[in-house]
Amino acid sequence: MAATLIRLKLRLMANDFGRSLWTIFGTALVLIYGLGMATIFLVIQIRMGDGNESFQNVLSMSVLLGAAAFLFWILIPVFVAGGDALMDPRRFVTFAVPRRSLILGLILSAMISVGSVITVVWLIGQVMLWRWDLGALAVALLSLPLLLITYSMVAQAITTAMSAWFGGRRSRDVLALLGMAAAVGAAPIVITVMNAFETFGEALPVIVEVLSFTPLAAGPALPAAVAEGDLLGAAARLGVVLGTVLLALLVIRAALVSITERPAAASRSRTARRGAIGFFSLVPAKPWGAVAARCLTYWLKDPRYGGSLIIVPVLAVVAVFMSAQVGTVWMLLALGPFVAWVLGFGIAADISYDSTAFAQHVTAGVRGTDDRLGRAAALLVFALPLTLLAAGIPAALEGGAGTVVVSVGLSLGMLLVGVGVSSVTSARLLYPVPQPGDSPFATPQGSAGRSLVMQSASWLIMIGLMIPELVLWIVWLITSETWAAATLLLIALGKGLLVLGWGIRMGARVYDRRLPEIYQQVRSYA
Incomplete structure (x- = not known):
């Protein structure tokens, strides 16, 4: 056997x-x-x-x-x-x-x-x-x-x-919390051991x-x-x-x-309260609002979405501890841009995560503009405040006004560029993801090569679009001039909004043109 x-x-x-x-x-x-x-x-x-x-x-x-x-x-x-x-x-x-x-x-x-x-x-x-x-x-x-x-x-x-x-979801959440605790606790343990010795x-x-x-x-x-x-x-x-x-x-x-021999009993179903429609009661009565409400529900209840956010508090705790131990602030200042990069990439596989539920968009005739705008809006609802906190607080504590301007500018620029690029790539560069009910850590068999290429392409595009801000950041590091910090913030916000708008429009065109093929591809991953 x-x-x-x-x-x-x-x-x-x-x-x-x-x-x-x-x-x-x-x-x-x-x-x-x-x-x-x-x-x-x-x-x-x-x-x-x-x-x-x-x-x-x-x-x-x-x-x-x-x-x-x-x-x-x-x-x-x-x-x-x-x-x-x-x-x-x-x-x-x-x-x-x-x-x-x-x-x-x-x-x-x-x-x-x-x-x-x-x-x-x-x-x-x-x-x-x-x-x-x-x-x-x-x-x-x-x-x-x-x-x-x-x-x-x-x-x-x-x-x-x-x-x-x-x-089950509860078990996976416990596992994720244990993993987060292990990741947070690893750095203090290593540093404590190292501090006990001279070299x-x-x-x-x-x-x-x-x-x-x-x-x-x-x-x-x-x-x-x-x-x-x-x-x-x-x-x-x-x-x-x-x-x-x-x-x-x-x-x-x-x-x-x-x-x-002892399979788990089927979970008991719950009856929804009349009129309890969750986020749908908070968004505008528009097609894009319905898409945003559905995506916000996924972010809150689907561990495949929320699992990607676990890294945010882990990064914050590790950055604070490492900066306190080593005596440098660069890890704290890098927290904002890195969190923005993680969150901006958060909708790069949104359609793939929908799995067969994407049929609702097809049969309801959701336009590409509404689909792209709704998904981007749902992400920005919580991504914007998280990015501002991750970028602003460390910069305010460790530097002056120029540091705050530069950190916030880099972070917001990275977030907006990431959401704009992801709005296009999630409709054009699809790849297999864990199916509903699967572990958020699981990767479908045979998807490693495709996902690696698609994700690398998205990251390279995001980095390429951020070159002007990176150049101004280097200039500010060398000169500490106020004009460099202010120019960086203006360019980051202006270009970021332009890339976001372009990404939603271009992603909508790709969505409308390839809707049957998108659904067929998503269905093949299920």
């Missing part, structure tokens, strides 16, 4: 490649980049394994690369690919596959991926890194398959747990030693313990690795039991 599941994974991958050239392009791009980085580290590992490097340097290289590889297997399934979409455990509920066979098949099929290829290259380098000691070399060779299986099991445990316990060179051995007794790097540190003759330390690290494997296995089993 496990062999059947592996063949199924290979067949599904082949079908996916045959259906979309973007899938081939995206996979090849990721593979080339990943192999390029892995090859660089391979060369470094071979060089450091010649016996001339100090033991501490070799240990640090082994532990840090191992921790990075482990984090790669943890974070990529959650935040980039949303798990193995081809082998979602829920797909096997009706096939009555024996649990042991299903667990083994899912673990082995998880190893058929681009990540495995990249990891194997690093593991070969890990073996070459310890070739100067026969005992460490033997342990590195024996631990190679153990580490690959461990990473695969951990990734599968995360994927299965996401499918079993984080399918990074003093802190590194302690960091490496701690990591070598955690699941992140216990496996890669096994050869070091053998090279030192520390059998007790080797046994402790091996116990951590085996404990990680056992914990991952228990999580996979519990999640499969939840999926196959």
Whole structure:
């Protein structure tokens, strides 16, 4: 049965490649980049394994690369690919596959991926890194398959747990909050540890030693313990690795039991109160107002929309803490433009997020102008005040009037340009996105190449349109002249409004001209 599941994974991958050239392009791009980085580290590992490097340097290289590889297997399934979409455990509920066979098949099929290829290259380098000691070399060779299986099991445990316990909106919101808390807390922890030492060179051995007794790097540190003759330390690290494997296995089993034997009960429906029409009661009784009200409802209730806003408070907290610790204000001053860039890009995939609900626009005959204006207005309702706060408050606290003018000008210009560009690209450059009810972190299988190209094109256009403001910003940094700050603000607002108006008009033309094709393309992603 496990062999059947592996063949199924290979067949599904082949079908996916045959259906979309973007899938081939995206996979090849990721593979080339990943192999390029892995090859660089391979060369470094071979060089450091010649016996001339100090033991501490070799240990640090082994532990840090191992921790990075482990984090790669943890974070990529959650935040980039949303798990193995081809082998979602829920797909096997009706096939009555024996649990042991299903667990083994899912673990082995998880190893058929681009990540495995990249990891194997690093593991070969890990073996070459310890070739100067026969005992460490033997342990590195024996631990190679153990580490690959461990990473695969951990990734599968995360994927299965996401499918079993984080399918509902409330669970996803909790997960997002935990992720936000982890992101906010990571910087203070790192800085606190670094402040306890005079230099990074003093802190590194302690960091490496701690990591070598955690699941992140216990496996890669096994050869070091053998090279030192520390059998007790080797046994402790091996116990951590085996404990990680056992914990991952228990999580996979519990999640499969939840999926196959204890499915969640259907959510209870709620009856809407008479006359409670939400945002529709607050907008003008115009077609564009109805579009804006619907989009505002999505921003409030659809985690795929709101999930993109989680980064805003995270950036604010990290910027404040880092600026206080390091003693520089550039991170605080960069907060406004960066928040504006994130929010301005927020409607770049609006139509794709509509999925089959976009049929309402088609059948109701919504004009392109109303569609583009309504979506832009819904975003600007909250994006404008957030941008002004992110740009104005830090600038007022850390600089004079000129700093406030420059920061607000750059931020508003970036926001308006971003919304204008997104109004065009969201109608012309469509790409697959998570479907309604899916995790906001999930990426549809085969969409990586297409989405990467479309998003990169939008970002390049936005940066190109912001060149005048960037030039004036550099002039102001050099001269601190008031005229440069005032000119920047005027140009940012004027050009931003022009780009916004142009984007709505051009996007409306594209929308009206390609409406059947847009709906057909969106429907194909569902």
